[in-house]
Amino acid sequence: TYIGQATNRKNGEGVLLRVQEHTRDNHADYFNDVIILTTQNNSFGPTEISYLENKFTQLAKDAGRFIVKNGNEPNSGNVTEEKQSELDEVVENTLMIVGTLGYRVFVPMTKKTDQNVSDENSTYLYLKRKTKKSNRMIEAICEQTSEGFVVLEGSQVDEVDSPAIPASLKELRKELIKSNVIKDGVLQEKQLFSSPSYAAAFVLGMNTNGRTDWKNKDGKTLKELEELIEC
Structure with missing residues (x-):
């Protein structure tokens, strides 16, 4: 799994050009599907996008279903508390949509429980x-x-x-x-x-x-x- 961001280029191309770049580099060896998240009015700047990139990368790592191929740890960005609340709502909605589409990249494989605790219902x-x-x-x-x-x-x-x-x-x-x-x-x-x-x-x-x-x-x-x- 690779999670990244794309911004508008001088030639006007952004997201699609970013995907095309990855089909020509070493990322093409392991991915078959691409999920693209965009806004309707380009309301997110670099700080907001960095926060979302960091959040989704961490969620994918915590889920543990796939190896996350990001070369660098995305910066969480310095967002205000109010903006963080707004972005976290975007994250929650995205998780629901991605899950509905059948992609389980953000769904943990197991529940966080103590495997040393005796439990009659333990699996x-x-x-x-x-x-x-x-x-x-x-x-x-x-x-x-x-x-x-x-x-x-x-x-x-x-x-x-x-x-x-x-x-x-x-x-x-x-x-x-x-x-x-x-x-x-x-x-x-x-x-x-x-x-x-x-x-x-x-x-x-x-x-x-x-x-x-x-x-x-x-x-x-x-x-x-x-x-x-x-x-």
Whole structure:
């Protein structure tokens, strides 16, 4: 994800020229869709636009769904309290519109809860397994949500790939190591997967059965928990 601003140029072109520039640079390697936000009367100046750029960038980072590719941290700008209130309303309306269009870039993958707190309704699952590839004890935590299985930041990741690991996971792990999202074998940002086996394979670097690898705090496997629900 890249979040940026565009201003009018001397030739009169602004937003569209900015998009065209990104289709010719290294950003074109990873984006397929563009969302453009404009005003009807050009009422926002550089300060207001910088505030919005900073706000949306932070919201995208907090959501943790995508890697934010902004090279520099946008400046929040020095806006008055009254102007900030007006801009925050713009942000809220934008989040609603973007979500309605089906883009979940600003929607957090998980709720902010304490994973160490005991809770009967907790959806946290734990994996602890020693791999022969690196001879490391790998410990990871994931949260089961309505969208899938979210491996949480702080989870350990075996950085050595098995030859049989799915190509998509191999590429993802390679990219995350390169960008330091996996740093020294520890995941820095949460990652969403559609199945427990893909979540476990991502952590362990090999094909595995996630339904038996992931367990709740009482040691029951996901498979056992699913069978209890079916009964």
